[in-house]
Amino acid sequence: KAPVVAIVGATGAVGVELLRCLESRGFPLGGLKLLASPRSAGKTLDFKGEPVTIEALTEESFAGVDIALFSAGSGISKRYAAAAVKAGAVVVDNSSAFRMDADVPLVVPEVNAASLAGHRGVIANPNCVAAIATVALAPLHRAYPIRRLTAATYQAASGAGAAAMEELRESTAAYLRGESFEPKVLPHPYAFNLFSHNADMDEETGYNGEETKVVAETRRILGTPELPIGITCIRVPVLRAHAMALTVEFDEVVTVEEARTILGNAPGLRLVDNRAANYFPMPSDASGQDDVLVGRIRQDIGDPSGKSLALFVAGDQLLKGAALNAVQIAELLLKR
Ligand code: A2P
Structure with a gap:
């Protein structure tokens, strides 16, 4: 079945692009959860022409989530990634928090897709350069x-x-x-x-x-x-x-x-x-x-x-x- 995806930091510069990429690439979605700070809770972002309400991120946000795309800075990743993994989600983390951890693959699909195999719930997205x-x-x-x-x-x-x-x-x-x-x-x-x-x-x-x-x-x-x-x-x-x-x-x-x-x-x-x-x-x-x-x-x-x-x-x-x-x-x- 299609995965439920959460975006942590959905209102940020990268978060908004994550939403657009999911939309434009026709990513199969069983559900979409937009998470940000309490400042953004209750506001909406459009996905495929429909407004999706933003929720404040908490440790309980990940129930039922299959894939969590984190892009709210290292501090948030360090604080919440474990909760997401515990809830059964695979975390793709855009921050630098875990990039050099030996058991966290650092992946550019065109370059080293095979390294994904060893992941234990967290995959790091590299520095942009x-x-x-x-x-x-x-x-x-x-x-x-x-x-x-x-x-x-x-x-x-x-x-x-x-x-x-x-x-x-x-x-x-x-x-x-x-x-x-x-x-x-x-x-x-x-x-x-x-x-x-x-x-x-x-x-x-x-x-x-x-x-x-x-x-x-x-x-x-x-x-x-x-x-x-x-x-x-x-x-x-x-x-x-x-x-x-x-x-x-x-x-x-x-x-x-x-x-x-x-x-x-x-x-x-x-x-x-x-x-x-x-x-x-x-x-x-x-x-x-x-x-x-x-x-x-x-x-x-x-x-x-x-x-x-x-x-x-x-x-x-x-x-x-x-x-x-x-x-x-x-x-x-x-x-x-
Ligand atoms: P918010 O817009 O509610 O502050 P950028 O990299 O463009 O600065 O974006 C940072 C992202 O991280 C935003 O989506 C921001 O949400 C989010 N963020 C910042 N602090 C928190 C927090 N304490 N909990 C959840 N999301 C946060």
């Missing part, structure tokens, strides 16, 4: 093992939630009116600016929490626990799609043509690589799209050995970076 990057890296890695990765990211507001997206809109409007704007959600002015990712900074290493997560999760998803990864994560004034420059070193020479063929045939990817038109992946084209865009595939002239390629990737943070990947995991659960 790790999910989007590995969709592009895994097909290359399968053909030619990756020896080293260097990444610079250009991350959208959506990764910091609906309030950060609103702050980008409001601060941009204020800037254009010539008014001053005091940031409330993000630590720095966002309009016509960019800044080092706002995750907690480790003063000792100089790396922030986003960078640390992307490194650890990329290694885990690719199954390369020792892969050397250098990374700089930057927040840019884009609403909902992340972009990233990836420099990938292989064990052997990989030609641009080979890389194009591999990436052009890989699931979840779309090649956008038109040198003549100077047309490459852009957040504006990636926004609202399920596919991750990949292009600017070229030899990295910074590596004289010829064994490195440079790529540019863009993917919708709210879709492949969050909601879509979670719903794809739920679809894999149904198949099993």
Whole structure:
């Protein structure tokens, strides 16, 4: 029988997209439960043209639920995931709470679907950069093992939630009116600016929490626990799609043509690589799209050995970076 699905954090930036993904993909539903904070209880969200009433999340919310999609932050996941599992639900968790737990699979369906088999009630949905990057890296890695990765990211507001997206809109409007704007959600002015990712900074290493997560999760998803990864994560004034420059070193020479063929045939990817038109992946084209865009595939002239390629990737943070990947995991659960 069709599963009863709960969305925890249904009113959030990701929660709303979870609802849209379930709707647009025709996910078979035996019932739908929308959960959020008491502030939202009693309000409604539309699903297939019908209003569904939002309930306040409690430990009792999961009776009869088969699949619980969590997207209300780590604190809520840590506090309520156990109650959901106890009630018999499988949790697909979008937060970072359990991603590095050995008995919690960290899954990108195009990359490591098989790892789902070992789950014990909780499955982790990766960090958005790790999910989007590995969709592009895994097909290359399968053909030619990756020896080293260097990444610079250009991350959208959506990764910091609906309030950060609103702050980008409001601060941009204020800037254009010539008014001053005091940031409330993000630590720095966002309009016509960019800044080092706002995750907690480790003063000792100089790396922030986003960078640390992307490194650890990329290694885990690719199954390369020792892969050397250098990374700089930057927040840019884009609403909902992340972009990233990836420099990938292989064990052997990989030609641009080979890389194009591999990436052009890989699931979840779309090649956008038109040198003549100077047309490459852009957040504006990636926004609202399920596919991750990949292009600017070229030899990295910074590596004289010829064994490195440079790529540019863009993917919708709210879709492949969050909601879509979670719903794809739920679809894999149904198949099993
Ligand atoms: P609410 O809208 O009622 O505050 P975002 O990532 O876009 O900031 O969204 C966070 C999501 O987490 C929202 O759906 C929010 O609901 C939900 N949330 C925040 N605090 C709680 C809580 N204490 N219990 C349940 N859901 C919560």
